[in-house]
Amino acid sequence: MTMETAQPASIAVAEGAQPIFRRSLHDEVVTRIRDMIIEGVLAPGTRVNETHLGQTLGVSRTPLREALKFLASEGLIELVTARGAIVKKFTAKDVRDMLDVLSVLEAFAARLACREASDAAIADVRRIHDRMVDRYAVRDRLEYFKLNQQIHSAFLQLSGNAALESAHTSIQSRLKRIRYIGNQEPQKWAAAMAEHEDMIRFLETRDGESLARVVTQHMEHTWERVRQTL
Amino acid sequence: MTMETAQPASIAVAEGAQPIFRRSLHDEVVTRIRDMIIEGVLAPGTRVNETHLGQTLGVSRTPLREALKFLASEGLIELVTARGAIVKKFTAKDVRDMLDVLSVLEAFAARLACREASDAAIADVRRIHDRMVDRYAVRDRLEYFKLNQQIHSAFLQLSGNAALESAHTSIQSRLKRIRYIGNQEPQKWAAAMAEHEDMIRFLETRDGESLARVVTQHMEHTWERVRQTL
DNA sequence: GATGCGTATACTGTATGCAGCATGCAGTTG
DNA sequence: CAACTGCATGCTGCATACAGTATACGCATC
Numbered sequence: 001m002t003m004e005t006a007q008p009a010s011i012a013v014a015e016g017a018q019p020i021f022r023r024s025l026h027d028e029v030v031t032r033i034r035d036m037i038i039e040g041v042l043a044p045g046t047r048v049n050e051t052h053l054g055q056t057l058g059v060s061r062t063p064l065r066e067a068l069k070f071l072a073s074e075g076l077i078e079l080v081t082a083r084g085a086i087v088k089k090f091t092a093k094d095v096r097d098m099l100d101v102l103s104v105l106e107a108f109a110a111r112l113a114c115r116e117a118s119d120a121a122i123a124d125v126r127r128i129h130d131r132m133v134d135r136y137a138v139r140d141r142l143e144y145f146k147l148n149q150q151i152h153s154a155f156l157q158l159s160g161n162a163a164l165e166s167a168h169t170s171i172q173s174r175l176k177r178i179r180y181i182g183n184q185e186p187q188k189w190a191a192a193m194a195e196h197e198d199m200i201r202f203l204e205t206r207d208g209e210s211l212a213r214v215v216t217q218h219m220e221h222t223w224e225r226v227r228q229t230l
Numbered sequence: 231m232t233m234e235t236a237q238p239a240s241i242a243v244a245e246g247a248q249p250i251f252r253r254s255l256h257d258e259v260v261t262r263i264r265d266m267i268i269e270g271v272l273a274p275g276t277r278v279n280e281t282h283l284g285q286t287l288g289v290s291r292t293p294l295r296e297a298l299k300f301l302a303s304e305g306l307i308e309l310v311t312a313r314g315a316i317v318k319k320f321t322a323k324d325v326r327d328m329l330d331v332l333s334v335l336e337a338f339a340a341r342l343a344c345r346e347a348s349d350a351a352i353a354d355v356r357r358i359h360d361r362m363v364d365r366y367a368v369r370d371r372l373e374y375f376k377l378n379q380q381i382h383s384a385f386l387q388l389s390g391n392a393a394l395e396s397a398h399t400s401i402q403s404r405l406k407r408i409r410y411i412g413n414q415e416p417q418k419w420a421a422a423m424a425e426h427e428d429m430i431r432f433l434e435t436r437d438g439e440s441l442a443r444v445v446t447q448h449m450e451h452t453w454e455r456v457r458q459t460l
Numbered sequence: 461g462a463t464g465c466g467t468a469t470a471c472t473g474t475a476t477g478c479a480g481c482a483t484g485c486a487g488t489t490g
Numbered sequence: 491c492a493a494c495t496g497c498a499t500g501c502t503g504c505a506t507a508c509a510g511t512a513t514a515c516g517c518a519t520c
Contacts, residue, residue, distance in 0.1 A: 022311050024473070026299065050502070060475045062292070065503090069256065069296045073303035075396060081252050082481050084502055098393040104338045105397075108331070163328040163404075166305060167335075167397045174393075254503070280472070290505045295473090312511055314472055 025059055029067035032057060037076060037087060038177045044089040048077070075174050088174075092230040095178055096223060098171050103219035105168050106155070107212040113158035114208035122203055125154045129200045136193050145180060151196070155203075182226035191221060255289055259297035262287060267306060267317060268406045274319040278307070305404050318404075322460040325408055326453060328401050333449035335398050336382075337442040342389035344438035352433055355384045359430045366423050375410055381426070385433075412456035421451060 033053075036042045054064045068085045071077040078086045090098075132147040152172065156165045182188075195218045202211035263283075266272045284294045298315045301307040308316045320328075362377040382402065386395045412418075425448045432441035 024309075024311050026473090027309075049500095051500090061502090062474055062476090066296055066299045070299045070303045073300045075393075079254075081254055082502060094392065097391040100391065101335075101338070101393045101397060104334055105331075108334045161327040161330065162324065163305075163331045163401055167331060167401065170400070171393055171397065256503085279470095281470090291472090292504055292506090296503095312472060 025063040026066040026070070029057060029059060029063055030070050033067060033071060034076065034173060034176075038180055040177070040181075042087050044087050044177075046087045047083070048085040048087065050084065074170055090174070090178070090230075092227065095175065095226065095230060098175055099219050099223050102168065102171055102175070103216050105164060105171075106152075106215045106219065109156050109159040109161070109164055109168070110203075110211040110215050111208040112161060112164070113155060113203065114206040114211055116160045117158035117203075121158055125151060125158065125203065126200055128154060129196065132196070133193070136189070148196075149176070155199075158203075178226050178229065179222070181229050182222070188221075188225045192218070192225070195221065255293040256296040256300070259287060259289060259293055260300050263297060263301060264306065264403060264406075268410055270407070270411075272317050274317050274407075276317045277313070278315040278317065280314060304400055320404070320408070320460075322457065325405065325456065325460060328405055329449050329453050332398065332401055332405070333446050335394060335401075336385070336445045336449065339386050339389040339391070339394055339398070340433075340441040340445050341438040342391060342394070343385060343433065344436040344441060346390045347388035347433075351388055355381060355388065355433065356430055358384060359426065362426070363423070366419070378426075379406070385429075388433075408456050408459065409452070411459050412452070418451075418455045422448070422455070425451065 033042070042048070048068065050061045050064055050068075054061050057064070068077055068079070072079045072085070076088060078088050080086060128147055128151050132144060132151065135144040135147060149172070153165075153169070156168045159165070195214060198214045199211060199218065202214060263272070272278070278298065280291045280294055280298075284291050287294070298307055298309070302309045302315070306318055308318050310316060358377055358381050362374060362381065365374040365377060379402070383395075383399070386398045389395070425444060428444045429441060429448065432438075432444060
């Protein structure tokens, strides 16, 4: 993809021009189905009817099936032979386990990020953080949620470890739905905000150990925030 | 699936009867392609021709494509719009990063396993270990390699954390090819064996911290074993 | 001779058709 | 009346056909 950027100097190339984003249908369908699961349109345990869902999305069964295979690998969907795709149901233990793994991954990412990240990259995260604070101020839960997810992703990117990032993303996407319905109560939300405040500060001072500790705590509290919804 | 096991006692049901294992084609194709990548039949950077590979495997393009989507999610294959599937090429840094993550995951698994695993389960791992020692004695590299992989997987299973296991499996499968071509030299192989000896011992004495340390070291040494092949 | 353009070919992306299996219902038999 | 068997229906699994796009080659032009 990045192999043919070397162009003869004589050719006029608009510097700011972005390559046209062409997403294949199955790729588009993957995100659409993910969203449907997060929003609760596709409830856990639901059997996915390919013909039906295909019509709803205005897509034939082929790309839809390809998308389902992809999501199966991500762990969001379970494939049962001759019975098709079923939206995965997670037990309380499953969720606890996933959070434990996330905790370990994020703690590792914390140390890496403090060591490796550029000042500019950290400043970017700060900007997202500030926007999130704004959204919190007006109690815009949906937008807050999105920015929150973005911060965690950006945070992982700072580590510069692609494998770490993909492992994190995979688990994160499985938990999105559950995290979304958590954080309902004002106090808990406030506590989460306070933790984020610590996180960004330790990141800026590049205090990896402290950051790792806060991140671990944050994950532990996330468990407390979501456990009763299970 | 497990909901209708309650049968009237009068009906003859063969107790020992196993349910028939039915693997779908795409599932079968997934493992076949994985193997082809590990064995080097599909070299990194290769563009996969769907029609061609389909004929080779005796399968139409549909299940093949579904398999490719699955493998893409695992990170073994990259999908480029309108150009299809390309076997992923890993840089030295990619490999190093993956090993770092594996190290973190296995260290965590080590602590969990020592705490959670049943004696019987640990005994099972011991049996695999002993078989591996046998294979090492006669320098059966392929079989050793398979048993080695099996041990690492079993080890992760002991932790009882499914999310941890799946994250590990995903990265492990990406590294299989590279690990397979490593371990060529006798001394390095011997060293790896010695580490495994420590690992099984600490597991049996349930010394989680020591086990975590050895596992981390093992991963560090794995890096040294494979780095020159990159 | 080199460069640029146009066309042909081949491969990917998507839709659709067909076969096999699961499931629910009705008929039948004890 | 209950339970089991046979059948109809609908859905998944796979194959194939068609459309759109990348790529390579040849031709024309400078």
